[in-house]
Structure formats: C-alpha cells, structure tokens
Amino acid sequence: MNESPELPNWVKYPLDGSSIVDSVDDFVLPTTSNYVSNEEVQDCKISTPSKKTDNDVEEISTILKSRYTSPEEVVKALDHCHVVVSESMVEKVLKRFSNDWIPAFGFFRWYQMQSTYKPSANLYDSVVDILGKTKMFDIMWELVVEMVRLGGLISLTTMSKIMRRLARGGKYFDAIVAFREMKRFGLSKDILAMNVLLDSLCKERGVEYALDAFLEFKNEMPPNSHTFNVLIHGCCKARQLNKAQWALEEMERYGIHPCVISYTSMIEAYCREKDFRKVDAILDEMQSKGCPPNVVTYTIVMHSLGKAKETYEAMGIYERMKRNGCVPDTSFYNSLIYILSKAGRIKDANNIYEEMSKNGCTPDVTTYNTMISVACDHSQVENALKLLQEMEERPCKPDLKTYAPLLKMCCQKKWMRILFFLLDDMFKKGISIEIGTYSLLVNGLCKSGNLGQACLFFEEMVLKGLLPWSNTYTRLVKELERKDMETEKEKIRQLMEQAKNGEQTC
DNA sequence: TGAAGTTTAA
Structure with missing residues (x-):
C-alpha cells in the first residue's frame, strides 16, 4: 500500500492509496483554468475572444491527436473543420505538436490552403x-x-x-x-x-x-x-x-x-577537471588584469565546489563574492539552493529561497523546478504541488523539467489518474512530450509494475516517430519476460524494429 | 536557447 500523501485541501482526491488509482474524478489542480500566459494577456488587450481561440485550439488538437501516416492525411482530416484560424492560434497548435512533425506540418499545409490567410x-x-x-x-x-x-x-x-x-x-x-x-x-x-x-x-x-x-x-x-x-x-x-x-x-x-567571458570559460573548464588551484590562479589573474570575475564566474566556481561535495569551500566563494561587492542574481541563488539541497541542507535551501525575493531576485522557472524536484525527492507531494500552484500564480511558466519529477513520482506511487491529469495539463499548456519524458514514464511504470501502461507509452513514442533508448527497450522487454507476457513482448519487439527502420529512412 | 552560469536522466 502506498503512503497516503497529505495534500493541501485544494487538491481534492481520495487519500486512500488504492482508490486513487480508479476514482479521482474530482481531483482538481487549480492550475489550468486560471493560468494565463503573457500572449493571452496581450490577446485580451486587443479584445480577441481568447476563450474562442482556446476552443478552436482544442478542436484542432483533438483531430490532430489521431495517428496519421502522412501530412496529406492530416489535411484531409481537417477538410471539414470550420474553425476560424488566426496567426496566434496556429502558433499555439504548432507549439503543442512541436515534437510531432506529421500533425504539425499537415496542419500548416491545411492552414496555407485557407486562402485568406498567408502564413x-x-x-x-x-x-x-x-x-x-x-x-x-x-x-x-x-x-x-x-x-x-x-x-x-x-x-x-x-x-x-x-x-x-x-x-x-x-x-x-x-x-x-x-x-x-x-x-x-x-x-x-x-x-x-x-x-x-x-x-x-x-x-x-x-x-x-x-x-x-x-x-x-x-x-x-x-x-x-x-x-x-x-x-x-x-x-x-x-x-x-x-x-x-x-x-x-x-x-x-x-x-x-x-574579457570576463573568455576567462570564465577557462575557469569552467578547470572546474570540471576539479583543478581548483588553477581556478584560484585565474581568479587572481583576472583581478590583476582589471577584468574582475562577475556573478557568472562565481556561480560556476561555487557550483563546482558544491558538486564536488566541498560545501564549506563553496560557501567561502559566496562570502568572497559578497566581499568583492558582486551582487547575487536569480541564477546564483538557484545554484545555491541546488547545492544546499543536494548536501541535505533543506532548511538552509528554503531560507535562501525566502531570502532571494527579499533581495529583489524573483524566483524563475529554474528556482521552482529545483524546489519541486527536491520536494519530490523527499516525497513531499503536497509541497511539490503547492509550488506548482505558486509558480502559476506568479505567473512563471512551467516547462518539461517542472513536470518530470512529478510524473516520475506518480509512476512510482501508481497514481495513474494524477499522472494522466498532469499529462493533459502539460498538453494544454503546449509543453510537448519528448523522448526523455517517454523514457521516464516507461521506466517508472516498469519499476512500479504497471507493464500494460508502460507498453502503451512505448507504442505512442514509436508512433510519434521517436527511437526509444536501448536501455528503455531492454528494461521493458525484461520485465515482460519476467511476467510471461509473451504477446506484449513480441509487440514491443516489432515496434522497436519499426522505430529503427523509421530512423534509417529519416 | 544561442558569446559564459543555475534544474536532469535512462
């Protein structure tokens, strides 16, 4: 039995682990409806009925979601579609299908044929x-x-x-x-x-x-x-x-x-070699040549020290930077939050998160992605979802990396309804799923034993023309073998062949 | 995404 997460009251679904899987119809993340992107705000200003555009985008998307084998087929399928097309609407549809060339290109060809509209x-x-x-x-x-x-x-x-x-x-x-x-x-x-x-x-x-x-x-x-x-x-x-x-x-x-960029590149290289002595030498050289390190330089050095588990020295760089009158920015704070979290200092990381806003640095998508990922790592579901909500209120557009840890967690905990809710939420926001996401889903579902669903995602990935990573394939096949699912195994094997052939013709 | 830095993983 999965642990029942304590979710904030705005996430309404049964807290009993088993029922999550089959009855979360009333699960509501208050994120989709009130989310307004910048373009939409602009749309509103020029009094475009954006609700109408949204409906049209949905209508077109529904048609495009069927699997077609060629752009021509897509054009045919759209033939009897009577939605009003506009530039901004086409942009939205293209963004949704940006990893899926057949529907994207077919739709574009169809749009060209609506003679009044020139792309x-x-x-x-x-x-x-x-x-x-x-x-x-x-x-x-x-x-x-x-x-x-x-x-x-x-x-x-x-x-x-x-x-x-x-x-x-x-x-x-x-x-x-x-x-x-x-x-x-x-x-x-x-x-x-x-x-x-x-x-x-x-x-x-x-x-x-x-x-x-x-x-x-x-x-x-x-x-x-x-x-x-x-x-x-x-x-x-x-x-x-x-x-x-x-x-x-x-x-x-x-x-x-x-210039500072040239030197910083060199510093980054020596950081990777973990040659911190050389890094120090270049830092000194920069000072003496009147080309002092800036916040980017310090971010790189601090981050590398942090990754090398030299947290104490990393904090030393933070001090040195402040001493030299260099002001931290959002990226610097992001790095600091990351290394503190990885060092297990979650409390300190949270303090920095609070501090950055006070210092005039607004959290950005990376800040939230890092915070959400850390929350997921520690199974703090409620916290992760709260952060997701917070970023939409800001507004700060989530991206693939925002969702990846959440999706992974849903696979692990077998929360299939929430998983599909999130996938749908992503699609609506134009966050197109790519190979890394599919691999994450297939792997996660293999781990939690939902092989049927893993196979479905595998199939979807191949039908989109993506070549699955070999370890994703091997893992799935092994699991199917272990459970004596011969028919499914054969199907997956054929799909992999199909994907490989597709790759050659590209 | 785009002259340098921060998330992320089979």
Missing part, C-alpha cells in the same frame, strides 16, 4: 524548426526552397534554425554548406551568421568542424570578440584545453583583449 515568416520559421528538430531535413529543405520562391520570408532567424538543427542532427558538414550558400537564399554572409554557425557546431559537439570553418572563413569576415568566445567556450566544453588556449592567443593576435 507569416514567423510561422514558416516555426515549421522549419519543427522539421529540423524531428530530423525531417529533406522536407525542411523543400519548405526553405518554397520560402525563397515566395520571397521575403527567409531571414537570419531561419538560417540560424537550419544551422542549429543540422548541427544537432550531427550533420555538421551540411550546416557549414548552408552557411557557405547563404547568398543563394538572398541573405548576406556576415559575421553575425558566422558566429551562429560556429556556435551551433560547438554546442553540438562539433568543435573540430567549428575550428575548420573558422579557418575557412576568417579572412572573408573579420572575427570579433563573440567569435573567439564561442570558440574558447566550445573547446573548453569539449575538454580541449590546448585548443581553447590557442583560441585565446589567436584572439590576442587579432588585437582583441580576452
């Missing part, structure tokens, strides 16, 4: 991004060609999305080609675009490609401080300290002084 450049960019994110690069390019043909739609924003998504998909060379060919899209190849390219390559583990691209283009476009900081940071993240050093020297050869 804006922004909407085109969103669709390009969705296609890139779901690795449908061929279709993405077709759409880009269409944008060029129609004229006036392609911008640096579009190119940035293309380069970032290609890099993320491991297609470094294609990302470089996209940049090289920018003129063909009617755009100028400038340092801004080059910095985006280098940054995309660096951030997606393609530092080598970034360095090559830098050498290829540096004479065509004179690099600026951003360029070097991107490279230094990229090399540091890739643990290529000698190359980072080279970039730092190259920067100086161009007559650009390394």
Whole structure:
C-alpha cells in the first residue's frame, strides 16, 4: 500500500492509496483554468475572444491527436473543420505538436490552403524548426526552397534554425554548406551568421568542424570578440584545453583583449577537471588584469565546489563574492539552493529561497523546478504541488523539467489518474512530450509494475516517430519476460524494429 | 536557447 500523501485541501482526491488509482474524478489542480500566459494577456488587450481561440485550439488538437501516416492525411482530416484560424492560434497548435512533425506540418499545409490567410515568416520559421528538430531535413529543405520562391520570408532567424538543427542532427558538414550558400537564399554572409554557425557546431559537439570553418572563413569576415568566445567556450566544453588556449592567443593576435567571458570559460573548464588551484590562479589573474570575475564566474566556481561535495569551500566563494561587492542574481541563488539541497541542507535551501525575493531576485522557472524536484525527492507531494500552484500564480511558466519529477513520482506511487491529469495539463499548456519524458514514464511504470501502461507509452513514442533508448527497450522487454507476457513482448519487439527502420529512412 | 552560469536522466 502506498503512503497516503497529505495534500493541501485544494487538491481534492481520495487519500486512500488504492482508490486513487480508479476514482479521482474530482481531483482538481487549480492550475489550468486560471493560468494565463503573457500572449493571452496581450490577446485580451486587443479584445480577441481568447476563450474562442482556446476552443478552436482544442478542436484542432483533438483531430490532430489521431495517428496519421502522412501530412496529406492530416489535411484531409481537417477538410471539414470550420474553425476560424488566426496567426496566434496556429502558433499555439504548432507549439503543442512541436515534437510531432506529421500533425504539425499537415496542419500548416491545411492552414496555407485557407486562402485568406498567408502564413507569416514567423510561422514558416516555426515549421522549419519543427522539421529540423524531428530530423525531417529533406522536407525542411523543400519548405526553405518554397520560402525563397515566395520571397521575403527567409531571414537570419531561419538560417540560424537550419544551422542549429543540422548541427544537432550531427550533420555538421551540411550546416557549414548552408552557411557557405547563404547568398543563394538572398541573405548576406556576415559575421553575425558566422558566429551562429560556429556556435551551433560547438554546442553540438562539433568543435573540430567549428575550428575548420573558422579557418575557412576568417579572412572573408573579420572575427570579433563573440567569435573567439564561442570558440574558447566550445573547446573548453569539449575538454580541449590546448585548443581553447590557442583560441585565446589567436584572439590576442587579432588585437582583441580576452574579457570576463573568455576567462570564465577557462575557469569552467578547470572546474570540471576539479583543478581548483588553477581556478584560484585565474581568479587572481583576472583581478590583476582589471577584468574582475562577475556573478557568472562565481556561480560556476561555487557550483563546482558544491558538486564536488566541498560545501564549506563553496560557501567561502559566496562570502568572497559578497566581499568583492558582486551582487547575487536569480541564477546564483538557484545554484545555491541546488547545492544546499543536494548536501541535505533543506532548511538552509528554503531560507535562501525566502531570502532571494527579499533581495529583489524573483524566483524563475529554474528556482521552482529545483524546489519541486527536491520536494519530490523527499516525497513531499503536497509541497511539490503547492509550488506548482505558486509558480502559476506568479505567473512563471512551467516547462518539461517542472513536470518530470512529478510524473516520475506518480509512476512510482501508481497514481495513474494524477499522472494522466498532469499529462493533459502539460498538453494544454503546449509543453510537448519528448523522448526523455517517454523514457521516464516507461521506466517508472516498469519499476512500479504497471507493464500494460508502460507498453502503451512505448507504442505512442514509436508512433510519434521517436527511437526509444536501448536501455528503455531492454528494461521493458525484461520485465515482460519476467511476467510471461509473451504477446506484449513480441509487440514491443516489432515496434522497436519499426522505430529503427523509421530512423534509417529519416 | 544561442558569446559564459543555475534544474536532469535512462
């Protein structure tokens, strides 16, 4: 039997563990109805009936939720739909299906056919991004060609999305080609675009490609401080300290002084090596060169010390920062709350949470995510839900990471109704579920023995075109084997095959 | 998301 959580009175559902599973019809989280996003507030100002838009979004979503095998099928399914389409409504629908290219793209095609509405450049960019994110690069390019043909739609924003998504998909060379060919899209190849390219390559583990691209283009476009900081940071993240050093020297050869960002990247690298002696040396060097560390630098050092279980030294950095007249910000507090929580100092973490507001630092989504995660770790359900409510009242938009620990907890405790309530709540807020979330659900349900539901999520993930992680698959199969669920096991095996084949054709 | 920091995990 699961422990009965003590929930605040606004969460109304039977507190008896067993009945939670099958009768929580009156379970109400007062979060969905009173939640108003910033855009909606704006919608109201220009007196758009946002209730109507919401209903239309729901209607379209219901149609799009069925599984279709192609965008054309989606267009057909929407054929008899008579909702009034508007730009903001299309944006909302696209956001909801941003990890599901078939409904998203099909819906966009249908929207184009509603002849009075011409999609804006922004909407085109969103669709390009969705296609890139779901690795449908061929279709993405077709759409880009269409944008060029129609004229006036392609911008640096579009190119940035293309380069970032290609890099993320491991297609470094294609990302470089996209940049090289920018003129063909009617755009100028400038340092801004080059910095985006280098940054995309660096951030997606393609530092080598970034360095090559830098050498290829540096004479065509004179690099600026951003360029070097991107490279230094990229090399540091890739643990290529000698190359980072080279970039730092190259920067100086161009007559650009390394700044607090350059030094902070180096510090972060040494923090990762746990070489705190070297970190201290750089901190001193920064002071002496008249380029003192800032709140970001201190956050990194404090956080690393905290993670290395050197809580005492981490607090020392906090003192040192205050002594040097550097003011903590929200991110700094977030880090402090995190390391204190991990060190088991929950009370201190809570005090910091109270203190930050008094010091003029508003808690943000990370603050809440951290606090909620800590509450879930300690099975403080009521506290976690209270925080969720608090963040919506602020308002502070929850995201995937807000819900992950809550979903995990629901799986563990077998609270299926609440689990589905939360999933629905996420969908309504446009928080699109991706592979990590599915893995969490499948794993959590395996652990608590709800294999039927685990299989359903596994299936849904494959039908969305996602390739399940191999350990998620193995775990599920093992559990099914253990319970002699041969039919289900075979089904899962076939789904995995299907997912693998899908991946190859992408 | 996008020149540096903070949540997070199979």
